[in-house]
Amino acid sequence: MRVVLAEDLFLLRDGLVRMLEAFSFEILAAVESGPELTRALSELTPDVAIVDVRLPPSHTDEGLQCALAARRARPGLPVLVLSQHVEQLYARELLADGTGGVGYLLKDRVFDAEQFIDAVRRVAGGGTAMDPQVIQQLLARRERDRPLGMLTPREREVMELMAQGRSNTAIAERLVVTERAVAKHTSNIFAKLGLPVSDDDNRRVLAVLAHLDRG
Amino acid sequence: MAASKARDAFSAGVRGLALAPIALVGSLLLFILSVVAIALIPAGVGVFTLPWALRGVRAHAERRTNLALRWSGVRIPPPRPAAPARPGLAGPFLRCAALLRDGATWRALRWLLADMTAGFLTAILPAVLLLYVVYGWAIALGAWRPLAGAGGVWFLFVHVTDRASGYAAAALGTAICVLGVFVGPALLRGHFRLTRALLAPSREIELERRVDRLTETRHDAVDASAAELRRIERDLHDGAQARLVAMGMDLGVVEALIEKDPQQARRLVATARAASAEALTELRDLVRGIHPPVLAERGLPDAVRALALRLPVPTEVTVDVPHGARAEAPVESAAYFAVSELLTNAVKHAGADRLWVDVSYARGALRVLVGDNGGGGAKAGAGGGLSGVERRLGTFDGVLAVSSPVGGPTVVTMEIPCALS
Numbered sequence: 149m150r151v152v153l154a155e156d157l158f159l160l161r162d163g164l165v166r167m168l169e170a171f172s173f174e175i176l177a178a179v180e181s182g183p184e185l186t187r188a189l190s191e192l193t194p195d196v197a198i199v200d201v202r203l204p205p206s207h208t209d210e211g212l213q214c215a216l217a218a219r220r221a222r223p224g225l226p227v228l229v230l231s232q233h234v235e236q237l238y239a240r241e242l243l244a245d246g247t248g249g250v251g252y253l254l255k256d257r258v259f260d261a262e263q264f265i266d267a268v269r270r271v272a273g274g275g276t277a278m279d280p281q282v283i284q285q286l287l288a289r290r291e292r293d294r295p296l297g298m299l300t301p302r303e304r305e306v307m308e309l310m311a312q313g314r315s316n317t318a319i320a321e322r323l324v325v326t327e328r329a330v331a332k333h334t335s336n337i338f339a340k341l342g343l344p345v346s347d348d349d350n351r352r353v354l355a356v357l358a359h360l361d362r363g
Numbered sequence: 364m365a366a367s368k369a370r371d372a373f374s375a376g377v378r379g380l381a382l383a384p385i386a387l388v389g390s391l392l393l394f395i396l397s398v399v400a401i402a403l404i405p406a407g408v409g410v411f412t413l414p415w416a417l418r419g420v421r422a423h424a425e426r427r428t429n430l431a432l433r434w435s436g437v438r439i440p441p442p443r444p445a446a447p448a449r450p451g452l453a454g455p456f457l458r459c460a461a462l463l464r465d466g467a468t469w470r471a472l473r474w475l476l477a478d479m480t481a482g483f484l485t486a487i488l489p490a491v492l493l494l495y496v497v498y499g500w501a502i503a504l505g506a507w508r509p510l511a512g513a514g515g516v517w518f519l520f521v522h523v524t525d526r527a528s529g530y531a532a533a534a535l536g537t538a539i540c541v542l543g544v545f546v547g548p549a550l551l552r553g554h555f556r557l558t559r560a561l562l563a564p565s566r567e568i569e570l571e572r573r574v575d576r577l578t579e580t581r582h583d584a585v586d587a588s589a590a591e592l593r594r595i596e597r598d599l600h601d602g603a604q605a606r607l608v609a610m611g612m613d614l615g616v617v618e619a620l621i622e623k624d625p626q627q628a629r630r631l632v633a634t635a636r637a638a639s640a641e642a643l644t645e646l647r648d649l650v651r652g653i654h655p656p657v658l659a660e661r662g663l664p665d666a667v668r669a670l671a672l673r674l675p676v677p678t679e680v681t682v683d684v685p686h687g688a689r690a691e692a693p694v695e696s697a698a699y700f701a702v703s704e705l706l707t708n709a710v711k712h713a714g715a716d717r718l719w720v721d722v723s724y725a726r727g728a729l730r731v732l733v734g735d736n737g738g739g740g741a742k743a744g745a746g747g748g749l750s751g752v753e754r755r756l757g758t759f760d761g762v763l764a765v766s767s768p769v770g771g772p773t774v775v776t777m778e779i780p781c782a783l784s
Contacts (some may be wrong), residue, residue, distance in 0.1 A: 202660065209660040231648055231655045237669040256643050259636060289675055 149272055152194040154185040154211055155230070156204050160206040164198065164258065182210035187333060189218040189225070196272035196294050200255075201231040201238065228271045231351055236286065243276070243357060251277035251313070258259035266318070274350045276313035276353045283311045286360040298340050302350045306333040311356045315349050372547040376433055376490035383487040385426075386478050386554075393420050394475040400462075417462060420471045424562055433557035435548075437557045440569070442467050466568065474561040485554035491623045492543025499536020503529040566632075580619055584758040591653075598649050606642040610635045658699050662689045662728075666699050666723055676710050676718050683723035688783040690729055693757055696778060698731055701752045704773050705733040708748055713737025715772060726781060731777045739771035749775070 155161040158180075165178050172336050177188040181204045189197060197218065203211040216226045226250035229242060242250045251271040257279065258264045267277035287308070299307065301322075309319045316334065320327040335353075338345050343355045374766060404411030421442070431437040450647035462468050484490035500647075502518060507529035510516040515524040520534035537686070542589065564581040613635040620628040658666035663683040689695065709718055715737030723730050741749065742765065753763045 202656075231656075233651070236668045236672040237657060237665060256640055259640070284671060289673075321650055 149195045149269070150176050150193075150198045152176050152185070152188045152192055154180070154182075154188075154203060155200045155213070156199070156202070158250050160255070167258065167261055168268075170196075171261075173268075174207075182214050185211065185214045186217070189214070196226040196228060196268060198228045198230065198268065201229055201298075209238070212241070216241065219245065219247075219329075220248075224249050224274070226271045226274065227251070228253065228268055228277065230258075234281045236282055237287060238251045239278060239282045240361075246354060248354070249274045250274055252282065253279045254281060267313075270313055275349050276292060277340075278357070280308065280327060280352070283308050286311070286357070289360075297316070299337065303333050303337050303338045303340075305335050306330060307356060310334065310337070311353060311360070313349065313353050331353065349357075367542055371418070372489065372493060372544040375547040375551040376493045376543075378430075378549075379486045380490040381553070382430070382551075382684065383483055383490075383556065386486050387483040389423055390482065393423055394472065395474055397475070404459065410455050412460055413462060415665075416472070418466060418510040418701045421474065421515065424471060424474070424558075424670040427555075427558055428562075431558060433556045435552040437555040437694055439553060439555075440563050442562075442564065452549055452640075463497065467770040470564075472477070472563060473719065477557060477561055481681065482554055482557060485550050485557065489543060489547035491552045492547060493540055495536040495543070496540035497536075499533040499539075501713060503533035507532075521746040544591040565747070579754060580757045581756075585753045587758075595649065595653065598645070603649070606638045606645070606687045610642070642730075654696060655699065658695060658777055662687075663695045663698055666720060667702055670699075670703055670706065671718075671720065674710060674718065676715060678718040678748075680708065680720045680722070683721075684729075685783065688724070688782045690779075690783055694729065694779055694781045697755050697759055697761070698729060698777065701755055701777055702731055702733060704748070704752050708741070709733070709735040709737060709773070713739075713741075713771070715771075727782070728778045730781045733777075734772060736772045738769070739773050740769045741767035741773050752777075 151168055153161065153164055153168070153175060155178075156163060159179055161180065165175050168175060168191045169276050176192045176194050177184075179185050179188055183197065185197075185203065188194075198275055199211045215229060219225050219227060223245065224247045225321060226249035227242070229238070230253055231238070232255055233242045234252060234254055237254050237352060242252050243358045249271055251267055253264075253267060257267070263269060270277050272305070283293075287304075302316055305323060312324070316327055316330045323330070335345065337343075338355075341356075341359050343359055346355060369731055385391055388645070394418065397413070397420060399414045400413040401410045403412060428439045428441065431439050441619050497520065502516070503526075505514075507523050507526065511524050515522050517523070519535060521528055521532050523532050575775045585729075613631045617628045617635070620631070624696075652760055655666055655669075657669040664680075664684055668680050671680045690698070706718060706720070713735045715735035718733070718735045720734075721732040749763065749765060756763055756777060758777060759779050759781065762778060764776045765773070766776075767773035
């Protein structure tokens with residue numbers, strides 16, 4: 149799988165390159181600024197771009213803007229955005245076009261190499277990988293809403309993982325239950341939240357997020 | 364165009380007519396009262412009558428100040444608040460001495476003199492000029508006949524003795540009226556400008572006041588930043604730093620145990636990793652408390668939007684600021700933390716189920732409104748949670764106004780003068 153990487157901190161960039169190579173990714177380019185990233189994304193055809201939100205020269209949200217622009221030029225281009233902090237505002241902007249193939253994670257998530265690589269693969273495959281922190285913010289905000297209150301604790305766990313973008317198989321593995329049990333939970337959740345049932349992983353996530361967002 | 368000019372001239376005339384007796388009679392009476400009061404000071408009576416007379420002068424000037432702004436858009440800075448009455452036997456004497464030392468007292472007396480003369484003229488002229496047309500035509504259309512018998516009459520420099528000179532008077536009256544249409548409003552404005560020139564505190568006094576205010580806000584700013592530094596130091600010391608130390612200790616033990624007891628070592632590595640995650644979270648929160656990331660990256664409007672998304676109560680944000688324009692970082696930061704504090708207050712105390720924030724920029728000032736539909740009863744001023752916000756804004760000459768009737772809704776308005784780039 150071919151990757152374009154943009155990160156301005158040398159240590160982190162170097163670490164990411166080595167980690168990705170260890171999991172047999174091919175690094176097409178590892179750049180350190182916004183303009184370089186834009187050039188790399190227009191000239192190369194990566195399977196996924198991993199981008200730091202804050203990049204030189206402006207040191208503002210240049211990385212995010214470059215990624216969004218690249219996705220406008222090439223809809224569905226898989227982009228995984230990394231950040232020192234996660235904000236719902238940015239998560240919404242990434243999810244806004246509804247085409248999937250986006251991820252938004254805290255930089256610390258690289259501590260758990262396997263989960264991180266799993267997220268990269270998921271995004272490259274057109275799925276989503278939302279940081280648990282974003283989901284928790286959303287959930288905390290909807291705490292008082294009745295539909296969420298109606299979920300059992302186990303169903304809430306399943307929903308959190310689903311909102312992050314995980315498939316039923318992955319959820320079953322995480323919670324150490326059978327896939328059939330997860331399928332039963334998800335259909336209960338969909339019924340309680342009044343969401344249309346869907347098998348497509350990406351649409352599933354968008355439906356959950358859209359529901360959490362409402363009101 | 365012509366109609367609006369005539370309307371302006373007419374209203375200037377009417378307003379001038381209303382002002383003229385106040386200027387003449389009011390100022391004359393108050394001047395006499397004040398001078399008599401001052402003259403009576405050696406006799407002792409003046410000590411009690413002077414404050415009373417000056418209170419009248421103050422009210423007189425205040426009424427004129429209001430009219431200046433309403434009628435001609437002339438802004439006259441308000442005088443310094445009067446010295447408070449002091450208790451005790453010496454109180455009236457001290458107060459009287461303070462009044463006599465105060466430049467404002469003598470400025471007011473000087474103004475009264477000018478107001479009953481030049482002020483009266485500039486007030487009455489807009490009406491008089493307009494009325495010349497009536498007078499001129501009255502003469503031309505018949506009044507000249509009886510007047511001619513008595514040796515004629517002077518209409519300005521025209522000696523009216525027959526029909527022809529009567530028409531000349533009418534023509535002259537019309538010309539003066541036309542002149543009045545053009546200069547009337549300017550005359551009235553001149554009247555208020557005169558008031559401002561004589562009554563407004565001198566530049567020196569203005570500067571003195573400004574220095575006082577700056578000294579005060581600088582103290583606040585220094586105190587606030589010192590407290591902020593102490594907080595950051597303490598947070599780092601007790602939080603992230605302590606966790607890193609614990610992590611280092613865990614790793615040290617791991618090093619020793621890794622061969623003897625791999626099971627235990629693995630558990631310690633897990634603890635160390637958890638500690639590093641917690642240290643990161645703490646550092647992140649600390650950064651958010653110093654300079655929130657979205658504010659640094661996007662500026663105030665998006666930072667407020669991001670803030671709204673984190674609140675447990677639905678919050679609507681509207682923005683009317685040129686896209687991409689940024690205020691200076693310290694101003695943005697002050698505005699952001701003020702909004703943050705107000706929203707937190709609203710969530711905690713107002714019992715509201717809907718909040719809204721409106722960010723706009725106009726006339727060289729950033730204006731932020733924070734409102735909620737809760738129970739109201741919030742108070743500005745000393746001691747309250749709002750005084751901290753007020754001080755924070757004061758450093759930038761910003762102001763805060765609260766409207767919070769019991770029963771709600773509450774609207775807090777902030778205004779910070781600044782430039783956008």
